[in-house]
Amino acid sequence: MIKRIGILTSGGDAPGMNAAIRAAVLTASVHNIDVIGFHYGFNGLLDNDYQTLLPQHVQHIIQRGGTILKSARCKTLHTAEGAKQAAMALEQLQLDALIVIGGDGSFRGALAIAKYYRGQIIGVPGTIDNDVDGTDYTIGFATAIDTALDAIDKIRDTADAFERIFLVELMGRHSGHISLAAGIAAGAEQIICPEFGTLQLGSLKEVITPIKHAQLLRGKSSYIIVVAENSYPGGTTALAEALSEELGIDCRACILGHIQRGGSPVGADRILATKLGSYAVEQLVAGANLMMAGEVNQQAVLYPLGQTGDKKKPIDPYLVRWQQLIASD
Numbered sequence: 001m002i003k004r005i006g007i008l009t010s011g012g013d014a015p016g017m018n019a020a021i022r023a024a025v026l027t028a029s030v031h032n033i034d035v036i037g038f039h040y041g042f043n044g045l046l047d048n049d050y051q052t053l054l055p056q057h058v059q060h061i062i063q064r065g066g067t068i069l070k071s072a073r074c075k076t077l078h079t080a081e082g083a084k085q086a087a088m089a090l091e092q093l094q095l096d097a098l099i100v101i102g103g104d105g106s107f108r109g110a111l112a113i114a115k116y117y118r119g120q121i122i123g124v125p126g127t128i129d130n131d132v133d134g135t136d137y138t139i140g141f142a143t144a145i146d147t148a149l150d151a152i153d154k155i156r157d158t159a160d161a162f163e164r165i166f167l168v169e170l171m172g173r174h175s176g177h178i179s180l181a182a183g184i185a186a187g188a189e190q191i192i193c194p195e196f197g198t199l200q201l202g203s204l205k206e207v208i209t210p211i212k213h214a215q216l217l218r219g220k221s222s223y224i225i226v227v228a229e230n231s232y233p234g235g236t237t238a239l240a241e242a243l244s245e246e247l248g249i250d251c252r253a254c255i256l257g258h259i260q261r262g263g264s265p266v267g268a269d270r271i272l273a274t275k276l277g278s279y280a281v282e283q284l285v286a287g288a289n290l291m292m293a294g295e296v297n298q299q300a301v302l303y304p305l306g307q308t309g310d311k312k313k314p315i316d317p318y319l320v321r322w323q324q325l326i327a328s329d
C-alpha cells in the first residue's frame with residue numbers, strides 16, 4: 001500500500017519536467033498519496049533538502065521550462081556509501097516509493113539506490129537528448145528540436161545573405177537524435193552525428209566532397225551543416241577552421257549550447273509529460289518497481305530501468321537514408 005512517495009528531477013533539465021511533476025502530484029492526490037519533492041536531484045536525498053508537494057504547489061507550472069525542484073548531477077551517488085545514504089534517507093522519511101525524472105544516467109543512480117532500499121522506484125524519461133531506450137520520445141526532445149530549428153532558420157537568413165557555409169553544433173552528448181531531427185526539419189545540406197561515424201582529425205574528405213558537389217551543381221549558395229556535439233575531436237569550431245583552410249572559403253561555427261535546454265515546453269512535451277508522470281504513479285500503486293514509464297506507439301508502457309541505457313534505439317533509419325542520398329546531394 002503506497003502512502004507516501006518522493007519525486008526528484010536529475011541530470012540535464014528538460015522542458016516538460018515541470019509538467020511531469022504536476023501530473024504525478026495531481027494523480028497521487030487522487031490516490032490519497034502524500035508527495036515530497038527533493039531539491040537538486042539526488043543531492044536533495046543526501047542533504048535532507050525537500051519540500052511537501054501539494055496540488056496547489058504545482059498549479060500553473062505546466063508551461064514553465066526548467067524544473068521547480070531544480071536539477072543537478074551528484075558525484076557522491078557513484079559511491080556505494082552515497083547510494084546507501086540516499087536509501088537510508090528514503091527509509092527515514094518513510095517513503096514507500098521514489099519517482100526519478102531524468103535520463104539513463106539518473107536511472108543508473110536510481111538502480112544504485114535500489115540495492116539498499118526496500119521501497120519501489122520508477123523512472124520517467126526526461127532529457128532533451130532522446131537517448132533512452134524503452135520510449136519513442138523523451139520529455140524535452142520535441143521542444144529542443146523546435147528551439148534548434150528556430151535558431152537554424154535564423155542562421156539560414158544570414159548564411160543566404162553572405163552565401164556562407166555555417167556549421168551549427170547541437171547537443172545530444174553522444175547521440176544524434178536532436179541533430180537528425182532538427183537538421184532534417186531545417187533542410188540542412190549535411191548532418192554530422194556520431195551514428196554516421198566519428199570524423200578523424202584531418203580527414204575531411206567526406207564533408208568536403210558533398211560541399212564541392214553542391215557548389216558545382218548550384219553555384220554559390222548558403223550551406224548549412226548540422227553537427228552533433230562530440231562529432232569532431234577538436235570540436236565544431238576546430239572543424240570549421242579546418243574546413244575553411246581546406247576549401248579556401250570562410251566557414252562559420254555556431255554552438256547553440258544550453259539554449260536548447262530552456263524555454264516553455266511545446267504541446268507534445270506537455271502531453272507526454274502529463275501522460276508519463278501520471279502513469280508512473282498509477283503503476284507504482286499497481287506494484288511496479290525498477291521500471292521506467294515510457295511511451296511506445298502512443299501506448300504508455302513499462303520498461304526495465306536497467307535496460308534504458310543500452311543504446312538500442314536507433315536514429316530514424318528512413319531519415320538517415322533520405323539525408324544521405326537525397327538532401328546532401
Ligand SMILES: Nc1ncnc2c1ncn2[C@@H]1O[C@H](COP(=O)(O)OP(=O)(O)O)[C@@H](O)[C@H]1O
Nearest residue numbers: 011012073074077078102103104105106108109
Ligand atoms: N553509474 C552510476 N551510479 C550511480 N549514480 C549514477 C550513475 N550514473 C549516473 N548517476 C547519477 O545520475 C546523475 C545524472 O546522470 P547524468 O548521466 O549526468 O544525466 P542523465 O540522467 O540526464 O543521463 C549523476 O550525476 C549521478 O548522480
Ligand SMILES: O=P(O)(O)OC[C@H]1O[C@](O)(COP(=O)(O)O)[C@@H](O)[C@@H]1O
Nearest residue numbers: 011012103127128129171172173261
Ligand atoms: O549542462 P552540462 O553539464 O554542460 O551538460 C551538457 C549535456 O547535457 C545535455 O544537455 C543533456 O544530457 P542529459 O539529459 O543526459 O544530462 C546534453 O545534451 C549535453 O551534452
